[in-house]
Amino acid sequence: MSALIDLHSHTNESDGSLAPAELVQQAARDGVTVLAITDHDTLSGYDLALAAAPAAGLELVCGIELSTKLRGSSTHLLGYFPAAGELTEFRQWVRGQQRARKDRNIRLVARLRELGFSITLDEAEARGRGMTGRPHFAAIMLEKGYVRDYRQAFDEYLDESAKGYVYRQEPTFAEGVEVIRKAGGIASLAHPTRVRGDVVDMMPELCAAGLNAIEAYHSDHTVDETAQFVVLARRYGLLVTGGSDYHGESVKPGVRLGTGYEGNLRVPLDVIGNLRNGVAVASDGRH
Numbered sequence: 001m002s003a004l005i006d007l008h009s010h011t012n013e014s015d016g017s018l019a020p021a022e023l024v025q026q027a028a029r030d031g032v033t034v035l036a037i038t039d040h041d042t043l044s045g046y047d048l049a050l051a052a053a054p055a056a057g058l059e060l061v062c063g064i065e066l067s068t069k070l071r072g073s074s075t076h077l078l079g080y081f082p083a084a085g086e087l088t089e090f091r092q093w094v095r096g097q098q099r100a101r102k103d104r105n106i107r108l109v110a111r112l113r114e115l116g117f118s119i120t121l122d123e124a125e126a127r128g129r130g131m132t133g134r135p136h137f138a139a140i141m142l143e144k145g146y147v148r149d150y151r152q153a154f155d156e157y158l159d160e161s162a163k164g165y166v167y168r169q170e171p172t173f174a175e176g177v178e179v180i181r182k183a184g185g186i187a188s189l190a191h192p193t194r195v196r197g198d199v200v201d202m203m204p205e206l207c208a209a210g211l212n213a214i215e216a217y218h219s220d221h222t223v224d225e226t227a228q229f230v231v232l233a234r235r236y237g238l239l240v241t242g243g244s245d246y247h248g249e250s251v252k253p254g255v256r257l258g259t260g261y262e263g264n265l266r267v268p269l270d271v272i273g274n275l276r277n278g279v280a281v282a283s284d285g286r287h
């Protein structure tokens with residue numbers, strides 16, 4: 001099997017189903033030689049996986065997927081730290097985000113109880129730990145028979161437009177880019193097809209914020225979409241990144257590490273070298 005790289009994956013430290021060491025072992029079995037763990041708003045999955053990587057014969061890249069606000073809509077931003085280092089200030093910033101999440105969860109529990117559901121914060125945190133989020137609340141509502149399915153939990157209660165929604169303090173897109181770059185990282189726009197609005201129109205604004213890269217390769221992209229994002233990246237002098245966005249079989253069925261849905265993903269091998277060189281360029285201040 002030829003070498004595969006996958007720069008977008010989740011562990012159960014955020015909303016994935018595999019423990020960090022299990023994810024590394026699964027990636028190695030699937031032929032992945034360079035894997036980035038990009039958990040939502042936490043580095044703990046990466047930290048816990050680090051020890052398992054050498055035995056699996058795989059190179060682990062430090063990553064994160066930040067939830068940010070761009071023109072009022074939630075927008076995911078990937079951060080990559082190929083030369084990991086201590087990241088002291090960045091970690092401190094991430095802890096601040098986790099406090100904002102906890103604060104939201106306290107208010108969300110109160111709101112859901114007002115709506116008549118018997119749910120506690122402890123129950124939710126037993127599932128999500130440091131990254132407890134709405135998907136965990138949806139799972140509890142489903143388990144207790146309050147909703148028919150996950151979809152209904154979001155549509156009626158948890159979605160931004162639904163009656164159980166409570167506000168969460170989120171960093172702006174520009175702040176996300178700034179903290180990643182200050183820490184010596186590369187900021188890449190995650191799964192750009194999910195950005196609300198016209199990404200092509202937004203490019204000047206995203207570049208002005210200091211964006212370094214676009215996730216052109218993603219398991220949800222068609223061949224045409226990938227090609228368009230590669231062209232867009234080139235036009236704006238950005239790097240490209242890519243990955244499966246693996247969350248585990250129970251969360252996102254059918255997605256495989258390194259190859260996506262039935263082999264629809266193949267991240268070019270030069271992406272990882274460019275990412276490392278990009279770090280050098282970014283810290284030179286030339287980009």
Ligand code: AMP
Nearest residue numbers: 067132133134135154155158159160168
């Ligand atoms: P949180 O970070 O707790 O605000 O939850 C955000 C996560 O909830 C997202 O990453 C999605 O996985 C999920 N989510 C948000 N909105 C919806 C929706 N309308 N339908 C299904 N899942 C959603």
Ligand code: FE
Nearest residue numbers: 010015040247
């Ligand atoms: Fe996720």
Ligand code: FE
Nearest residue numbers: 065076190191
């Ligand atoms: Fe995402």
Ligand code: ZN
Nearest residue numbers: 008010065245
């Ligand atoms: Zn993701």
